[in-house]
Amino acid sequence: MSLKHKLKLALRESYARMLFHSGLHALVNKLMPRRLVILAGHCVKPERGEWPAGQHLSPDMWIGEAQLERIVSWFKARYDVVSIGDGVARLDGSGRSLLALSFDDGYRDNARVLGPLVERQKVGATVFLESRPLDERRVNWSHKYFWLLAKLGPEALVERYGAHSGPTHTFLTLNQMIAEGRGNERYHLKRILKYEAPPDERDRALDLAFTEAGGDERKLCDELYMDWNEARELSVRGVELGGHTVTHAILSKIPPDVQRREITDGARSLERGLGKKPVTFAYPWGRRWDYDESSRGAARDAGFTCAVNMHAGVNRPDTPRYDLRRVAIDGEAKLHLLVAEACGGFELLRKFGLDLAE
Ligand SMILES: [Zn+2]
Structure with missing residues (x-):
């Protein structure tokens, strides 16, 4: 995090505390x-x-x-x-x-x-x-992604993605990310799947990997979503x-x-x-x-x-x-x-x- 950003967060925090604890928030609310x-x-x-x-x-x-x-x-x-x-x-x-x-x-x-x-x-x-x-x-791809990540870990997840998608641009990008090992895989994998993967390829590859790993979509949906x-x-x-x-x-x-x-x-x-x-x-x-x-x-x-x-x-x-x-x-x-x-x-x-x- 840059120094400028840290300073901004600190200022933001003190200003908010000051407004809150002094009661000035009520005056600002009236004025604005x-x-x-x-x-x-x-x-x-x-x-x-x-x-x-x-x-x-x-x-x-x-x-x-x-x-x-x-x-x-x-x-x-x-x-x-x-x-x-x-x-x-x-x-x-x-x-x-x-x-x-x-x-x-x-x-x-x-x-x-x-x-x-x-x-x-x-x-x-x-x-x-x-x-x-x-x-x-049925659940959207992101829930299958999180489920697979918890079950297989990032490396095996990417490997299974490739097994189902073939050597696509997305697979190669995911693979490179794993090889670089810069940490915070959870975030980067999701970002690539969200913004770089063609939606049809991603949904299909994750569907197949999910089923193959023993995932039960109905059960996952019941755990997460209301009826x-x-x-x-x-x-x-x-x-x-x-x-x-x-x-x-x-x-x-x-x-x-x-x-x-x-x-x-x-x-x-x-x-x-x-x-x-x-x-x-x-x-x-x-x-x-x-x-x-x-x-x-x-x-x-x-x-x-x-x-x-x-x-x-x-x-x-x-x-x-x-x-x-x-x-x-x-x-x-x-x-x-x-x-x-x-x-x-x-x-x-x-x-x-x-x-x-x-
Ligand atoms: Zn939403």
Whole structure:
């Protein structure tokens, strides 16, 4: 990490602590224009009981139930905690600042842990659902990748990939990465599979390697993802359910007509399964380079009135509705940093030319 970056992180940390502990965050919240801050997580780890998803997920994929509840309680006393759909609808109005909770993909613990949590806290939330796990009990390639990595280790994984793909560019790149041994294989392998591999080749090679290594897709899906009954139960508890494509594709990597199918078919599936049209959409992976103008257009045409990405920041009435920002939360989430973002603290500094965001 560069010295400049370290300094930025240290400044960011002290500034956030100062705002939080001095109570100045309340004043900044009043001074800054009204805003919608959207938190984005994946799984919620229960405090008690079984949590089968835990064996498959990396640490940045979950937040603990008690930690989440502390965050929700703190904000509930000062902000209106809402679903994204509600938040966007109320953004032009007046009143308290808005904080929306959102969780991506449709993990089973969202139904079992998050649903009851938002019900007892009497707050809103949005859960974005991939439709294929619900309709076919199948998981996207990334879960097979993590499963294979845990079972075989990086070297054997790449070897099996090559056995099924042939000596393709992706295989050679993966192989070279292993040979260089620069560490952090987990990250680099995933990055190559995500951004460099042709999606069809990757999905097929990982499918074959997964089955060959004794993987049971149905079982893995049941451990990770909720089913339709649980999705409907969440909806009854007042949680908004939004679209997240069929297969969690990187939209910018596939042609416009395939993007359109991913987004529209996902929306139709949700409408069939839940009896109402979803209005909120989340771009899978969510970085700006993971979606493009065709994705925005397809989301709009599929009936979604807004779409969210994965870049930190606050949303204001003039923020483009198909590029709404979200602040990621996981087990490392710090309340003072969330508060500094939510009260408009980082936005305020930017007005003075100092950018401490992200
Ligand atoms: Zn996702």
